Amino acid sequence: MTHPPTHQPAPRLTRPAEAGAEHDTAPRRSDAARDVAELRAALTARLDTAARRWLDQALDEAAAHPGGHGPISTWELRLAEAGRRCGPDHADAARVLILHAARADADALARVYHQGTADERRAVLRALPGLVPGPDALPLVEDALRTNDTRLLAAAVGPYAARHLDAHQWRHAVLKCLFTGVGTGHVAELDRRARGDAELARMLADYAVERTAAGRPVPGDLHRVLALTEPATASHGPAAPHGKES
Amino acid sequence: MRLFDPHIHMTSRTTDDYEAMYAAGVRAVVEPAFWLGQPRTSPASFRDYFDSLLGWEPFRAAQYGIAHHCTIALNPKEANDPRCAPVLDELPRYLVKDRVVAVGEIGYDSMTPAEDTALAAQLQLAADHGLPALVHTPHRDKLAGLRRTLDVVRESALPTDRVLVDHLNETTVKEAKDSGAWLGFSVYPDTKMDEARMVAILRAHGPDRVLVNSAADWGRSDPLKTREVADLMLAEGFDEDDVDRVLWRNPVAFYGLSGRLALDVTAPDATHEGNSILRGGE
Numbered sequence: 001m002t003h004p005p006t007h008q009p010a011p012r013l014t015r016p017a018e019a020g021a022e023h024d025t026a027p028r029r030s031d032a033a034r035d036v037a038e039l040r041a042a043l044t045a046r047l048d049t050a051a052r053r054w055l056d057q058a059l060d061e062a063a064a065h066p067g068g069h070g071p072i073s074t075w076e077l078r079l080a081e082a083g084r085r086c087g088p089d090h091a092d093a094a095r096v097l098i099l100h101a102a103r104a105d106a107d108a109l110a111r112v113y114h115q116g117t118a119d120e121r122r123a124v125l126r127a128l129p130g131l132v133p134g135p136d137a138l139p140l141v142e143d144a145l146r147t148n149d150t151r152l153l154a155a156a157v158g159p160y161a162a163r164h165l166d167a168h169q170w171r172h173a174v175l176k177c178l179f180t181g182v183g184t185g186h187v188a189e190l191d192r193r194a195r196g197d198a199e200l201a202r203m204l205a206d207y208a209v210e211r212t213a214a215g216r217p218v219p220g221d222l223h224r225v226l227a228l229t230e231p232a233t234a235s236h237g238p239a240a241p242h243g244k245e246s
Numbered sequence: 247m248r249l250f251d252p253h254i255h256m257t258s259r260t261t262d263d264y265e266a267m268y269a270a271g272v273r274a275v276v277e278p279a280f281w282l283g284q285p286r287t288s289p290a291s292f293r294d295y296f297d298s299l300l301g302w303e304p305f306r307a308a309q310y311g312i313a314h315h316c317t318i319a320l321n322p323k324e325a326n327d328p329r330c331a332p333v334l335d336e337l338p339r340y341l342v343k344d345r346v347v348a349v350g351e352i353g354y355d356s357m358t359p360a361e362d363t364a365l366a367a368q369l370q371l372a373a374d375h376g377l378p379a380l381v382h383t384p385h386r387d388k389l390a391g392l393r394r395t396l397d398v399v400r401e402s403a404l405p406t407d408r409v410l411v412d413h414l415n416e417t418t419v420k421e422a423k424d425s426g427a428w429l430g431f432s433v434y435p436d437t438k439m440d441e442a443r444m445v446a447i448l449r450a451h452g453p454d455r456v457l458v459n460s461a462a463d464w465g466r467s468d469p470l471k472t473r474e475v476a477d478l479m480l481a482e483g484f485d486e487d488d489v490d491r492v493l494w495r496n497p498v499a500f501y502g503l504s505g506r507l508a509l510d511v512t513a514p515d516a517t518h519e520g521n522s523i524l525r526g527g528e
Contacts, residue, residue, distance in 0.1 A: 072339055083344035084506045091344070117343050118301035149305045 032130045036100045043093040047086060054085045055094055062101035075102040076112055083119055095123030099131060106136035113140050122151055128160035135164040145173050153177060154186040162189035171200045174225060175207060184221040194228040201229035247271040247489065249472045252497040253278055253380070253412060253432065253459035256303055256314065257295075263462075263469045264310035270473040274509055276501055277303060278317040278351045278380050281324055283464050289333035292320070296340050304345065313511045315501065317350035317380050318343075325364035326356070334367055341375040345508065347501040348372070350380025351412070354391045357384065362398070369402035378408040378503045380430075383418060392418045396425050410457065410500055415439055419451055428500050432461035433471040441471070441478045448479065453492045457500060 040059075044052055062075035079098050083091040099109065109131065113124040125144055128137050137160065144156035157173050165173065170193060177184055184190060194200055204226045208218045249271040256264070256277050267275075277299055279292075286292060299316040307314035318340045324330040340346060349372040354361050365381075372379040381399070384391035392411065399409050411422045412430030415438070422429055431447065432438045439447075444458060460471040468474075476489045501507050 072342075077342055080339075080342040081344065083508070088508055088510075088512065115339060117297075117345070118305060119344065121301070147302075149302060151305065 035130060036097065039093055040097055043086075043090055043097065046090060051086045051090070055097070058082075058085075058094075058098055059101040062098050063103075066102040066104075073102075076115075079112060079116075079120060079123075082123075088119075091119055092123050092126060095120060096127045096130075099124065099127040104131055106132050106134075109137055110140060113143075118149055118152060122155045125152065125155035125160070126158060129158060129163070132160065138164050141165065142169065145169070145176065148180065150180050150182050153180060153182045157182070157187045159188040162187075162193060167197070167199070171197070171203055174200065175203055178204075178207065178219050178222050178225070181219070184225055190225065191228055194225055196231040197229050201226060204229070247473075247476060247486075247493075248273050249476065249493045250274040250276075250497040251459055251462075251469070251472045252276050252410075252457045252501065253430065253461050254469060255280060255461070255463035256307065257282075257298060258464035259462060259469055261306070261310070264307065264312060267469050268310045268312060270470050271476075272312060272469075272472065273511075274313040274315070274497070275307065276315045276317060276347060276380075276497070278348075279319050280321045280351050280382075280463070285327065286324060287329050289330065289336060292330065292333040293336065300340075300343055300345060308511050311511055313509045315345045315347045315507065317348040318346050319350050319352045319368055319380075320364055321351055322353050322355040322361045322364065322382065322384075326358055326360045331360065331364065334364065337368070337371055338375070341371060341377060344506060346377070347504040347506050348378045348380045348410070349375070350410075351382040352379060353382035353395055353412075354384045355382075357387070357391060357394060365395070365398050366402060369399065369404045372408070373403035376505065378410065378500060379404055381409055381411050381427075383411055383413045385413070388413075388415070389417050389421075392421060396421070396427070399425075399427070408503055412459070413438060413461070416443065416447065419447055423451060423455075428455045428457060428496075430457045430459060432459050433475055434461065435466055435468050435471075441474050444475050445478050445482050445484075448484070448488075448492065449482070453484075453488055453496070455496065455500075456492050457496050458492055 044055070047055060058075070058078035062078065065074055067073065075098055079095055082094040082098065086094045102108070104112070104127070109124050109127065113121050116124065121144065124140065128140070141156050141161050144152040147153065153176060157177060161170065161173060174184065174187060174190070174194070177187060204222055208222055211218045251267070251272055251274070254275050254277060256275060279296065279299060282295070296318055299318070303316070304314040318337060320330065320333050320337070341349065349368050352365050352368045354365065369379055381395055383395060395411065396406070399406055406426045410428040410430050413432050414422050414429055415431070419429065431444055433441060433444055438461070448456060458472060458475050460467060460469050462469040462471070472493055476493050479489050479492070480486070498507065498509070
C-alpha cells in the first residue's frame with residue numbers, strides 16, 4: 001500500500017535546467033550563490049523561531065569552522081541532527097545549506113555521504129551541483145543509483161547526474177526511474193539528454209514490450225520519455241550531441 | 247486501535263509481515279540493534295547493519311505506513327568477541343543521528359567481564375548523547391542478571407528512569423518496577439512471555455511504565471503479538487484507554503525521552519503501484 005505525502009512542498013533545492021544552457025559546465029558562482037541565498041530565505045520563512053535560531057547558529061558555525069577538529073566536526077553533527085531540529089520536511093534544505101556554509105568539497109561530501117543516514121545521503125546528492133564543479137563526486141551518484149531507495153534515486157538523477165553521468169549509466173538511470181516509479185520529472189535535463197538518443201528509445205520500447213507481454217500497464221512516463229528521444233527537427237538545428245558517449 | 251511495537255527486528259522480517267502489522271494497527275516500531283544469529287567478525291559488519299537500520303529499513307517500513315526508529319549498540323553477546331568490541335569506538339557517530347531513539351540492546355548475556363565493560367561504557371554513551379537505554383535481561387540466570395544490571399545502572403551516569411529493562415517476567419517484574427526503570431515484556435509463541443501471562447502481570451502490577459513487544463526476529467516469533475495482547479486485554483476487562491496506554495502512549499513516552507521520535511510517516515511518493523522492493527517490477 002502507499003500513503004500519499006501530506007506535507008507542504010519543501011523549497012526547491014535546485015533551479016530547473018534552462019533550455020540552451022551550457023551543458024558541461026557548472027553553474028557560475030554568482031548563480032550558485034543566488035540559489036543558496038534564495039534557498040535560505042525560503043527555508044527561514046517556513047521555520048519556527050527555535051528552528052530558525054538553530055539553523056542560523058549551525059550555518060555560522062559551519063562557515064567559521066569548515067575543517068574538522070576532533071573525531072567529528074561540529075557541522076557534521078549539525079548535519080546529523082537537522083531532521084529533529086527543523087522537522088523532516090525541511091531537513092533536506094537545512095542540510096544543503098549547512099554543506100554550502102561548510103564549503104564541503106568532494107572529499108568531505110564523500111565522507112558525510114558514506115557515514116550518513118539515507119536522509120543525509122539524499123541531501124549530499126542534492127548539494128552536488130552547487131558544490132562540485134567536476135566529475136569527482138560521480139561515485140556517490142553511482143552508489144545511490146545502485147540502491148532501490150526511491151528517495152535516493154530521485155535525488156541522484158538531478159543536475160549533477162545530467163552534467164556528468166555517461167550515456168550508458170544515464171540511460172539505465174532513466175529506465176530505473178520508470179522501473180521503480182520515480183517520476184521522470186525528477187530527471188534533470190531530460191529533454192536535452194534524451195533528444196536523438198536511439199539507444200534509449202530502444203530500451204524504452206523493449207521495456208514497454210516486456211510490460212505488455214506480462215499483461216501489465218506501461219508507465220505513462222515511458223511514452224513521454226520515448227517522445228523526447230525523437231531527433232530534433234531541422235528548425236531546431238542538429239541533434240545535440242551527448243558529449244558523454246564512451 | 248493504534249499499536250507501537252517497541253522492540254522488533256524488522257531486518258529479519260518480510261514485507262508480508264509489514265502488511266499484516268499495518269492491518270493489525272501497528273503504526274510505529276523501534277528496531278534495536280542486536281546480533282544476527284550468525285556471529286559477526288568485524289566492526290565493518292556492524293557498520294553495514296547500522297547503516298541499514300538508518301537507511302533501507304525505515305524506507306521499507308514507510309512504504310507500509312509504519313514509522314521506523316532504531317536503537318544502536320554493541321550487543322552483549324558480541325561484546326565478548328575481541329574482533330567485534332572495537333565497534334564501541336564508532337558508536338558516537340551513530341548516536342547523533344536522527345531516528346536513533348536509544349542506546350540498545352545492551353545488558354548481559356553470560357555476565358562476563360567483557361559484558362560488564364561494554365554495558366558500563368554504553369550507559370555512559372547514553373548519558374552523553376541525551377538518549378535513554380534499552381537493556382536486555384539475560385535468558386539464563388535471569389533474576390541474578392537483573393540484579394547485576396540494576397546495580398550497574400545505579401552506578402552509571404544514566405538515571406534509572408531513563409532505562410527500559412526488557413524481557414521481564416513473573417520472577418523479575420517486582421524488582422524491576424521497584425527500581426524505577428521502565429518495564430519491557432516480550433511476548434513469544436513458545437518462550438519468554440505469552441498473552442495470558444502478560445495480561446495477568448498487567449492486572450497484578452498495573453500499566454504504569456509497562457511496554458509490550460513482540461521482539462520478533464529470525465527465530466520462532468510473531469510480529470502480531472502486540473495486537474494479540476491488546477485483544478486479550480480488552481477481552482479480560484481492560485478498557486481501550488488502558489490498551490492505548492500500554493501499546494502506544496508508554497512507548498511514545500519512553501522513546502520520546504530522546505527528543506527524536508517522528509511518528510508521521512511520509513511514504514516515498516515515487517513508487518509505481520506498490521514499491522521498489524518489488525525488484526522485478528509489478
